[in-house]
Amino acid sequence: MSTTLLNRKLDRAFAHVDADGSGSIGRDDLLGLGARILVGFGESPTSPAGSRLAGGFEEIWRTLTAEIDTDGDAISPEEFRAGMTSAFVEGDRFEAVFEPAAAALAGLCDTDGDGVVGPEGFWVMMDAFGTPRQDAAAAFARLDGDGDGAVSVRDLVEATRQFYTSADPDVAGNWLFGPL
Structure with a gap:
């Protein structure tokens, strides 16, 4: 498997979580991303939808830190790549851990x-991830393969899988956060 493309995507994912640009991430950084998402959608973390998202992000953190055997310290970009690759690309935990989130x-x-995501819902998500509006528009256009102005929830989950796990340069999910 080619790791250059996958590493570029995982580095971008790391930057999404490292919102303060410190060069490392901790549990609070990942949960902070979840909080930004919930705020963007006006969703309470104690609502059923908010609890699912927060619980999903918490489980991703537990899996990632267990994979790299961290003692709770901050995770470097290299550790993040290694843990994500081991747990979700080479490992079999995407369906059980990452997919629910x-x-x-x-x-x-x-x-x-x-059952479909329109541009506004997509842009709220992209804003929480720190994706510039023009990149979000390009991503939405690429993910909206039939040009009907919507992406199915199922297709968005599949694009997420492709972004975080695929080294195939031709999958639409590479565009989840805009051009690489």
């Missing part, structure tokens, strides 16, 4: 519960 997030983006 991705589904909870995609569900929040589906603001009217019709």
Whole structure:
């Protein structure tokens, strides 16, 4: 498997979590991303949807830190890449751990519960991740393969899987956060 593309994507993912640019992330950084998402959607962390998202992010953190055997210290970009690769790319924990968080997030983006995500819901999510609006627009256009102005929740979860686990340069999920 080619790791250059995957490492570029994981480095971008690290930057999403490292919102303060400190060069390392901790549990509070990942949960902070979850909080930014919830605030963007006006969702309480104690609501069912908020609890699913917060619980999903917490489980990702536990899995990631267990994979790199950290004692709770901050995680470097190199450790992040190694842990994500071991747990979710080479390991078999994407479905059990990462996918529930991705589904909870995609569900929040589906603001009217019709099974599809429109541009506004997508942009709220992208804003929480710190993705510039023009990159978010390019990402949405790429993910909206049929040009109908919407992305299904299922397709958004699959794009998430592709972004975090695939080294295939041709998958649409590479565009989840805009051009690489």
